Amino acid sequence: MKDISLLDKHFRVIISCAQIKTGIEHVADRINSDYRDREILFIAVLNGSFMFAAELVRRIKPLCRVSFVKVATYQGDVSGGVVKELIGLKEDLNGKHVILVEDIVDTGFTLDHVMAQIKSNYRPSSVAVATLLFKPQSYRKSIPVDYVGFEIPNDFVIGWGLDYNGYGRNLENIYSIAE
Ligand code: 5GP
16 A cells, blocks of 8 residues: 655555454444443544544444543643643533543543543543554553554554644555655
8 A cells, every 4th residue: 555745754554444444343332232221422633533523423333422521731730731622522521421432542632631520520431442543562541441443663653544744634544654
């Protein structure tokens, strides 16, 4: 498959569109069997998760709803640390079976913040995590990443919702930076 150039970088395919769809089918099959008679509330973390979320939820059999949130990142004024705030969550999660949908889990800091905010503001019956891509060598947290489409090495990737400076989200394969 062809390498591509985007802005000032070259990228090569690491996962093809056909492989991605098969990976997502496996994730959906596992969710369908794990949740059989339980209603699911999917919460997809924008921007990157929109493609994975769309492809995943159309394969889900139990009753489900789908909602989208964003994580706003800004510099905290007291400690000087980075603060991540969850915005756009309108649903009442109390008593619900929630599945967080991520495009990629890298260090896990984003996931950790999202999970902490959900657990401090609501009492969901359960919260699981589904991600298209997971970088296990980079992961620094202990939250279980329940449903993983693909484990990948620690390289920067684009495509299928993932961007490079805002571009490349539309690409139908997943690409990694070429040396
Ligand atoms: P974490 O908080 O797990 O370190 O990183 C999560 C966020 O970093 C992702 O939601 C994504 O926006 C960004 N990210 C991490 N790795 C990559 C990558 O390889 N490519 C792109 N495009 N974004 C990444």
